[in-house]
Amino acid sequence: MERATQLAVPLGQTEVFQALQRLHMTIFSQSVSPCGKFLAAGNNYGQIAIFSLSAALSSEAKEESKKPVVTFQAHDGPVYSMVSTDRHLLSAGDGEVKAWLWAEILKKGCKEVWRRQPPYRTSLEVPEINALLLVPKENSLILAGGDCQLHAMDLETGTFTRALRGHTDYIHCLALRERSPEVLSGGEDGAVRLWDLRTAKEAQTIEVYKHEECSRPHNGRWIGCLATDSDWMVCGGGPALTLWHLRSSTPTTIFPMRAPQKHVTFYQDLILSAGQGHCINHWQLSGELKAQVPGSSPGLLSLSLNQQPAAPECKVLTSAGNSCRVDVFTNLGYRAFSLSF
């Protein structure tokens, strides 16, 4: 496995500090640019690094290609989630969401185009924003996080249109059900709630921990990850990773994974999941583990599939988590190389 090489340079104070920072870095979020050639990664120090996927994947890639093209301080706190529209990169962390222009982002000294803070109830502590979701049909952005609400923001005007309440503890993740536009949210309280965007009401609630097949009380009840494929939903976290049929709210398949999963996504006919442990798990819909592909971080927090049509040569899976490295998988079966902060 590729690991950081021994430093032969005598280490002064700054070098030691930088090395320690890199050792304790966690990358929380990733986002692919609309052209598909760049990858943005946000870490726990509030920095966003832009990597050039096309340079790193090209045949003349050198060690410098695996370093970020530009790194800038985006937020004061950690950057927990990021999404990309066709022109902007939206990043959210401690209570704020900021927008950056992809066209400008590669230049040094890039400033945010706008920043917004949803109306919070409490002022004692600034709640974090854990998940961002784009709803393309309405051109709106849904934010969810520490204040247990889902806020919907209109991207054109920047106003917060709705606040959906219902969770009793903070929200970890969001997913969009395209057909009837519904948003699923999973939170620390152990429930997955479906919200109808038109009526702004909770349509369905699934309390995962109450189902014996999947609950794992020693891990807790929190739902860390959600993914949906219209009729089906897969979620995991404290309880085991489970595939649910939404209309009947029944768990159909339980994936035998002991470690809590932090990110899950549907891909073609597979389900990819990652969490504690350094492997990305490839599951078949039947519940069988097809492959476990090791990465370089001891725990993973986010997976990103670059499916932008504009750059088919950059179609890769990238994973990031408890390290300063982003693993790149050109072929889902093995790790090709790692980009690093």
Next chain:
Amino acid sequence: MSTESSKKRKPKVIRSDGTPTEGKRNRSDTEQEGRYYSEEAEVDLRDPGRDYELYKYTCQELQRLMAEIQDLKSRGGKDAAIEIEERRIQSCVHFMTLKKLNRLAHIRLKKGRDQTHEAKQKVDAYHLQLQNLLYEVMHLQKEITKCLEFKSKHEEIDLVSLEEFYKEAPTDISKAEVTMGDPHQQTLARLDWELEQRKRLAEKYRECLSNKEKILKEIEVKKEYLSSLQPRLNSIMQASLPVQEYLFMPFDQAHKQYETARHLPPPLYVLFVQATAYGQACDKTLSVAIEGSVDEAKALFKPPDDSQDDESDSDAEEEQTTKRRRPTLGVQLDDKRKEMLKRHPLSVMVDLKCKDDSVLHLTFYYLMNLNILTVKAKVTTATELITPISAGDLLSPDSVLSCLYPGDHGKKTPNPANQYQFDKVGILTLRDYVLDLGHPYLWVQKLGGLHFPKEQPQHTVIADHSLSASHMETTMKLLKTRVQSRLALHKQFASLEHGIVPVTSDCQYLFPAKVVSRLVKWVTIVHEDYMELHYTKDIVEAGLAGDTNLYYLALIERGTAKLQAAVVLNPGYSSIPPIFQLCLNWKGEKTNSNDDNIRAMESEVNVCYKELCGPRPSHQLLTNQLQRLCVLLDVYLETESHDDSVEGPKEFPQEKMCLRLFRGPSRMKPFKYNHPQGFFSHR
């Protein structure tokens, strides 16, 4: 033949004898009258062309007659004899004509030759004359040129210019009226004047020489007087020593030091000068002294001739002895090694006094053959230090100065040329001899003005004052900080070994009032043991755990939970923070690879160390970090979510005030302590 020749002569004789009485008279008559027959005269009268015709005709007639005779003889008969006789007589006549013609030809030839000979002789005579004249001409020309080229000696003399001459010369020499017109006289006059001047100058020169002799003698006398003064002054100085000491003005001592300093090798001299200067100008707590034997130092500089003679003698002697008993190869090599690592007999001692009365004693040595400086260090404190077990290495002379500047571990020689020298005598590395010789740190070389560029070996000893001066202040400050931080650690370790984390009052605000977790164990471990621990792999791979660091193991306990912390203490503490790696044993083993919160705890002490530095000079960093670890363990244990399926109360009831227990996708615990409100929040 003889008849012919007599016939030749005969006509003369006959003709002259024909008139014998008259002959004499005739002879004289003919001489007078010119009738005397002479064939020579006849030759002049006859025409050679006609003679030639006659000759041809006669030959033809002869041939014809011979042919007729032949005919007649072949025919035979009586007539033939008469005809033959006739013809014979005719041929005889023809023969005689031929002979005459022959004679005439000879005479002509002889005449011609005589004339030619005469003419030739004349020509030769003229020719000779011409030659003679030409030679003479040449000779004369040479003489003329010689005369023209003749430079009289007088032209080599630089005579004074004409104006000066007329101005200066007395009139009896210059004789202006005569010399103006006549250049010859003028030159003569000028020469006279030159002679006059030279005579006067010679006189002056002799006078000056004698003056000089006199003055030299006077100087000698005075010198002797002065040299006799020196011992008297010395005795006066000696007498004044007690007065100097009484008045605290140790001039004599300083003077002596400078005297000895003259015998120091160049790098030590630079170090001595710069250190003394720095001590006098900036830092009164620094004192410099020179130790060692001056005589030995002087002995190193014997004049080369004597040593060569000695060497050759000793070589001869040695040869004899070695023939009898050669020392073993090992002993020879050992001797060579000792020779290579020989130190200069003089060394410079620098004492740095710190605020708390502890002193750092540094002794600098110069290795002559290797051309590097080494240092030995010792720390003495005002009060006796009881060394706690874990603090053994903190102040040990071997490691107290390690890595004063990053990477400067002092185990390798900084002079690249030494490698070649080492290869010759079989020394692998200087590390083996470092305890004895002292450490060759890079900053020591810089203080001595020795600059070693990375690639080329240094051949000449260039000791640069400017290099030394620029490093002196920084190095002295670093040395002081080093000693003080080590001493502070020393004290802290004593307390840590007893299980008490000594937090000073001005750092209390960093922690909540009640800390339940306790430090139970604090021990030192070796580098290899640290590398063996399973939770320290990241630090080792990042290159932060070299062999110049010090390693410790701390154990913090609360109830059934045991937190093991492996500590890397960089010699550059406290500017470089100690690095902690944690392993928690409570309901399973949790390290940073399987528990995000353990990772967050490590980050709190490793990355956010600047908050824990405390007041300058931040000696409290380590103890604050340990106290924070205790606090973090408290928070971790108390905020652990209760497992509903297990019966019984929580082992650790939550006592800390927290706004939220979990935050963010990794569900972090609230590790940040807020003062003075006293609650915990997330970063």
